[in-house]
Amino acid sequence: MIKYLKTDPWKIIEDSFHSHLQRSSESIFSIGNGKFGQRANHEEDFSGPSLHGSYIAGVYYPDKTRVGWWKNGYPEYFAKVLNSANWIGLSIHVNDEILDLNIWNVESFERVLDMKQGLLQRSFIATSPYGKRIQVVAERFCSMANDDLAAIRYEVKALDEDVVLFVNTFIEAEVRNHDSNYDELFWKSIRSQANENTGSVQAETLKTGFQVAWAMEVHDSKNSNWTATQNAHRVESTTKIQIQSGESVVFHKYVSIVSSLNEQVESLSQIASNKAQQAAVVGYEELRSAHIQAWGKIWELGDICIEGDDEAQQGIRFNIFHLNQTYTGQDARLNIGPKGFTGEKYGGSTYWDTEAYCLPFYQSTRQSHVAKQLLVYRYTQLDKAIENAEKLGFTNGAALYPMVTMNGEECHNEWEITFEEIHRNGAIAYAIYNYVKYTGDEAHLGECGFDVLLGIARFWSQRVNWSDAKQAYVMLGVTGPNEYENNVNNNFYTNYIAAWCMKYTKEVGEKLQSENATLFNEKCKKWNLDFQAENAAWQTRIDNMYYPKFENSIIFLQQDGFMDKEQLSIADLKLEERPINQHWSWDRILRSIFIKQADVLQGFFFFEEDFTMEELKANFDFYEPKTVHESSLSPCVHAILAAKLGYEDKAYEMYVRTSRLDIDDYNHEAHEGLHITSMAGTWMSVVMGFGGMRVKNGELVFEHTLLPKKWKSLTFNVLFRNKQLRISLNESGVQIA
């Protein structure tokens, strides 16, 4: 853990300057608005460690695959979230000295992420090597009210003597990805234009051909004259301003970012310029108010209050904040990248995290179309999922959704994951079930759901094989959610969800058939479906699926052979060996009993109604002591189940771990970006864990609630079938309003 941030219910606060932690802070203090996002890089120059990162949702580059040893079936490319133009740049010379906190002496420093208002604020007093002392107060936001806009307010005050400021504010579009496989440039410039205090750059991504235009307009409180210069990939406006000791000058930079995802290529620069200009006319304060108001509405729908535990309170709000600025559900082509707008690690935008972890958050805290967009995303990519399955030898419309994707094509390249971590297909089906159950939107099944389910059921039906030895259907060569096992046989979770998918598809098909025969017959024709025959095949597999179980017990085994492992528990691990993924060789991890993340227990979480409390207890007690939680997606599931079992300490421990994973940097990786998708797991651990929220018979119920000792009360808002509910939990019980 690295604890350097102050606790506050609504804010993340860094109250002194940590040059060596700048990269972590850049991640933690990131801001975005669903359409674009920006790491908390300094506006002015900074020569210390930094990962400049500016990302635009849906704009990606297919980087050539890099592997050591090629395996048949690997995709040719890995889609990378694209680092894009630097639009925050505001380079300042004080007299002849460049303002650079890595060189200047910083005497006070505060950085604040105001989560309630969606503002990134920073102020500092610093002295140059030659003794010039200034104060800076900066603020910026990516507008939630108008998601093509961002604005910066940057105030410089001369503290001890008169100074001359040379100011250069710019947009720089020649930017590289830090994780480029072959150090190639992913952008080419199309056009740029600059005039006095305005400028715009338009650039195109190589190969994918997305175009983006960035435009800026800058003003200062002394109404200076600005001079513009430009080259193909950069525009800048410069001015020179004299300020007296004690005097301030305020700069406002209005930025617009528009892309060919939403606008015609020919007009991009013009649209961006117009928008930046209009923003300047509206003015900073008014833009800011609208933005704060938009955040107000978000919090109204989805805030969680924890009284009596500021760390817990800060943690959950931090998670909710990032989830909302990463994805707003405005565009069905977008999804929730593992790092959101906070870094470029892992590329891709879409993992099974979306369906297994993120969906419940968005369907409960935003209008229902937001969650639905996530289902539509997969529906529109169904053809690609069928193609993907065909590449792996499947036929007849079987669909395998990719492990990692941008546009529906697989872009991951690790055989044990790409080809074998196929349980992701199950989560996509489960999300349909989950969405319909929560929202009651049965029509979705006929519109999109059944088509997706059919492709998935066909996949599972072909993926299992009959074992003469076991007299059952088995599934060989898979990787379960626990990636500390690879290429195993009969992973309980995968077998279970596979059978469940076939069962659910059958049910949905039968329902559609009886309720809307015309539509159903169209689907049969479209998908070349002999429903009776395929149904029968599914039923045979459902009835005869093999589930590994520990002899004479109610413990389901994670996979065949699990009991052959050396039977250890976490108590046997030395502290200096943890996390084991940083200390043990991969083979040792694989053959050990230690589990990276909930696997059998993931199944108990999804399908809790299929198991008794006794079974849950036995399996939790068996697996929790073997689970090292080295995936960010693990503690939340354990928190929920622990809460259900009344294991207060364990539930609380897991909650703190998931909610403060990045703030306290448990895994020393915040500098690479935040764990955005696991943040939705945090939300689940509160609402479904401590809050015990479930949907039963079309109603929201709150069973198995658990209020940690430290908490005076827990209050959370959810939106259920167009009703806004406020659930309060305190020592006297649950109140629903």
Next chain:
Amino acid sequence: MIKYLKTDPWKIIEDSFHSHLQRSSESIFSIGNGKFGQRANHEEDFSGPSLHGSYIAGVYYPDKTRVGWWKNGYPEYFAKVLNSANWIGLSIHVNDEILDLNIWNVESFERVLDMKQGLLQRSFIATSPYGKRIQVVAERFCSMANDDLAAIRYEVKALDEDVVLFVNTFIEAEVRNHDSNYDELFWKSIRSQANENTGSVQAETLKTGFQVAWAMEVHDSKNSNWTATQNAHRVESTTKIQIQSGESVVFHKYVSIVSSLNEQVESLSQIASNKAQQAAVVGYEELRSAHIQAWGKIWELGDICIEGDDEAQQGIRFNIFHLNQTYTGQDARLNIGPKGFTGEKYGGSTYWDTEAYCLPFYQSTRQSHVAKQLLVYRYTQLDKAIENAEKLGFTNGAALYPMVTMNGEECHNEWEITFEEIHRNGAIAYAIYNYVKYTGDEAHLGECGFDVLLGIARFWSQRVNWSDAKQAYVMLGVTGPNEYENNVNNNFYTNYIAAWCMKYTKEVGEKLQSENATLFNEKCKKWNLDFQAENAAWQTRIDNMYYPKFENSIIFLQQDGFMDKEQLSIADLKLEERPINQHWSWDRILRSIFIKQADVLQGFFFFEEDFTMEELKANFDFYEPKTVHESSLSPCVHAILAAKLGYEDKAYEMYVRTSRLDIDDYNHEAHEGLHITSMAGTWMSVVMGFGGMRVKNGELVFEHTLLPKKWKSLTFNVLFRNKQLRISLNESGVQIA
């Protein structure tokens, strides 16, 4: 199959020009002398497809590892066989036209690999675009009699009119590896010098700091004046010669190559120059005679004659020829690279192929020190094998030899192979057993063998774990010889050889203890060995090792869960799906029943005395129909076992496949280099398969012989305990002389 070469008992003949197959021919016609080797590139310019390749044994470069996803424990580098200076270069202009068979009209062409004499010969008649017609007769060899030398004879005849030849002969040391991970240059030039008809270049490998000097001296039959030029990495001598129609000129190029492996760095260039000069004094014919004589001795020791089947005859000689020019046993730092001197694929020099396949060939057909060097190689790398095991979490002197290495350090980076294909350790122990059994050199055990065995036994002892469920020792997470299964539990072959290693180590230890207590006590001290205690631990593991077996049968299962697979055989595969490694995705291959190479049967081959003929037959009959032989190392083992079982057709089919794998280019990969190590398997399939040769009680015996119908007789030479034996097999039986 690509059949374009003529059959001949002693020669490989390409009798017309195949520009598109040039890269394959370059591999097949490669020549070497154990110290260096050269692909059959043309001396003159060639603008067609070509892989220029010149390699020096033991000179390598640690190329930075390239992987998609880093796994803990991966090595930082992959040792690459280094492509090195072009020393054959003889660029010829006829009048103003450059001689280039890719551009000239080739009217007759013959390329011959004279295996008996170790000569590469080429002759052609070609006409230039402007109609100049010449004949070339070229010959070269890498001297087996003096392994620092090579020589080229190159004769040009003007056919229809007088011509002027502009000749430029050179050494060019700025050469790149085609398989460089980051397209870096691996060499830097140190010095060069040139004078008239002589020149030398000295260069150093980056990072590893090997130095090599190449020197040349050129003469021509018209005693022309030569002019030298040079730059840092290249020397060249040029001349201009007029020849009349019908007249020839003959060039002789004498080359010496010496390296810092054997000489002082400061004198390298001088030594090479002196040697080239002396070679020129001796003259081409005398060098050639000495070289042919050296090859004569090699054939005397190790030739195999097959009467009645020229294809089979050519095949086996081709294999024997390449094995001898790849490795001569002069230097214990060298080993047998998978491609020898014929290409750079797979890097490294040493795989388990050496011990499992190559050792029997060298110990039977060369003086016994040759095979012994291979054991010494591993002995000197024991410390690195212990380090390697430590990196993977093993302790107390446990040794894991690398999957791929140059200097003893692991340099492979595929977790399922690097960390898990650990059966290689067993083959290294088995080679000690095999060598001692064949040569009777018991002293080797005290000198080196026991130390290596101890490290290996300790590794296995730690690598297994007790399974409560099975009440036996199990070995989890391994990859057997059949690489179409990864990360499996209880691979029969690996478990078996692990137990055998512990057993053999125990026996050798007890023998040493009783025969030379002083030496044994020294070893105990050196290796911190409490023999009694470790012995007991080994015995417990030997006694309680788990071997997967098919219920109620004598079939050993390749691994746990093998019978859960869909039970198919090769008859179920469509022709267009084969080889499956080019048509199926990797996961499909893994979960299928199809076997890449002998696995259980590899165990039956190594430990044949442990199994009955009935068991062999049952297991062969079970596994052979499931084996696709997509490893070059597979058919030979099946050939031997089939011969033993009297399955003549199968044995013959497997023999042809292994012996002509490269000549007939079964897998369409000869252009990348030849399968050198599997060539030793070919030798085994003849001598141990058809010839039935075994060592029993210190005697050579020939049991289970099988003479294929087509063969009138089979005769082979072996050297056994300093006795040269000639074994003849014909319809009347076996004769030993």
